[in-house]
Amino acid sequence: MPSDSTAALSTPTILIVGDAPESLEQLGRILAEAGYQVRKVGSGELAVAPAQTSPTDLVILDVEASGQRGYETCRQIKQHQQTQQLPIVFVSAFQDASDKVRAFSAGAVDYITKPFQAPEVLARVATHVRLNALQRRLEAQNRELERLATTDPLTGLLNRRSFTSYGLNYLAQASRYGTHFSLTLFDIDGFKGINDAYGHDVGDKVLVIVTRRIRQQLRDVDLFARWGGEEFIILSPKTTCERAAHLAERLRRCLLARPIEPAGFVTASFGIATERSGESFDDLIRCADHALLSAKEGGRNRVVTASEERLLQWAN
Numbered sequence: 601m602p603s604d605s606t607a608a609l610s611t612p613t614i615l616i617v618g619d620a621p622e623s624l625e626q627l628g629r630i631l632a633e634a635g636y637q638v639r640k641v642g643s644g645e646l647a648v649a650p651a652q653t654s655p656t657d658l659v660i661l662d663v664e665a666s667g668q669r670g671y672e673t674c675r676q677i678k679q680h681q682q683t684q685q686l687p688i689v690f691v692s693a694f695q696d697a698s699d700k701v702r703a704f705s706a707g708a709v710d711y712i713t714k715p716f717q718a719p720e721v722l723a724r725v726a727t728h729v730r731l732n733a734l735q736r737r738l739e740a741q742n743r744e745l746e747r748l749a750t751t752d753p754l755t756g757l758l759n760r761r762s763f764t765s766y767g768l769n770y771l772a773q774a775s776r777y778g779t780h781f782s783l784t785l786f787d788i789d790g791f792k793g794i795n796d797a798y799g800h801d802v803g804d805k806v807l808v809i810v811t812r813r814i815r816q817q818l819r820d821v822d823l824f825a826r827w828g829g830e831e832f833i834i835l836s837p838k839t840t841c842e843r844a845a846h847l848a849e850r851l852r853r854c855l856l857a858r859p860i861e862p863a864g865f866v867t868a869s870f871g872i873a874t875e876r877s878g879e880s881f882d883d884l885i886r887c888a889d890h891a892l893l894s895a896k897e898g899g900r901n902r903v904v905t906a907s908e909e910r911l912l913q914w915a916n
């Protein structure tokens with residue numbers, strides 16, 4: 601049987617590739633008797649597709665007549681994004697150090713010389729299957745950590761830190777290539793009152809529904825993040841101040857379209873700033889924040905655009 605830790609995950613599948621039917625049969629039998637799922641293909645060219653399309657934990661390249669083809673198959677498997685992580689073990693009658701070095705250079709993780717001993721093959725296969733499973737688990741955990749570090753757990757939106765890092769990137773591109781973008785900062789009105797009247801859970805539900813409604817209105821290229829508390833931010837690439845104001849007005853209206861029960865109709869105030877050369881990202885945020893403050897002071901449920909000379913109020 602495969603070793604305990606790999607067997608616990610699921611039965612590992614080994615793809616054996618080789619053009620010598622007897623050797624292929626022998627290896628297949630040894631591995632199948634040890635409890636592995638075994639698939640066999642007769643030629644290197646045929647190996648890449650099955651490795652891509654069916655779950656595979658390890659590839660054995662049984663190099664009999666032409667070592668050259670084995671190296672080529674190994675390289676092809678390593679070239680494809682889907683299969684580049686697969687551990688590849690050579691089983692070969694070629695005993696020279698140069699043959700082994702070539703196999704490792706082509707991407708192999710191990711090299712077993714013929715005539716092989718079944719226990720050695722099984723020990724090496726079990727080790728590589730286990731290492732591969734651990735590697736995949738580590739990668740999945742890293743992805744999850746990355747997700748947790750960059751997204752807001754309640755809404756699933758980008759968090760402030762990751763939005764800022766994207767924003768700085770957009771700003772650098774804007775100053776280099778002359779592209780522009782707009783920032784829209786918005787804040788739910790009277791949100792403390794919703795929490796106080798209906799409880800924190802309803803407050804959370806409002807945040808989630810507001811997120812969903814706003815997201816439906818945005819383009820794929822727009823960056824949408826939770827800036828903090830009941831405050832959200834949108835970066836709209838290649839968008840003038842005027843167009844951002846139209847978008848914000850649409851967002852304001854879409855919140856008003858239906859109540860969010862039991863809290864009733866929920867409104868938000870919007871502040872917009874557009875990238876201008878020489879301004880830092882913090883300056884831009886300050887501009888949008890200033891506009892948002894004006895929207896709040898102006899009576900809430902409205903859009904205010906910050907511009908160099910003046911604040912232009914959009915009527916409710």
Ligand SMILES: Nc1nc2c(ncn2[C@@H]2O[C@H](COP(=O)(O)OP(=O)(O)OP(=O)(O)O)[C@@H](O)[C@H]2O)c(=O)[nH]1
Nearest residue numbers: 787788789790791792793795800803804829830896
């Ligand atoms: N339910 C819930 N409440 C939150 C969360 N984050 C922040 N809050 C609450 O949001 C409220 C924000 O209140 P204020 O800053 O006074 O803002 P407001 O009541 O919306 O008033 P204006 O913005 O002036 O219209 C505070 O009571 C925070 O505790 C959260 O994740 N969930």
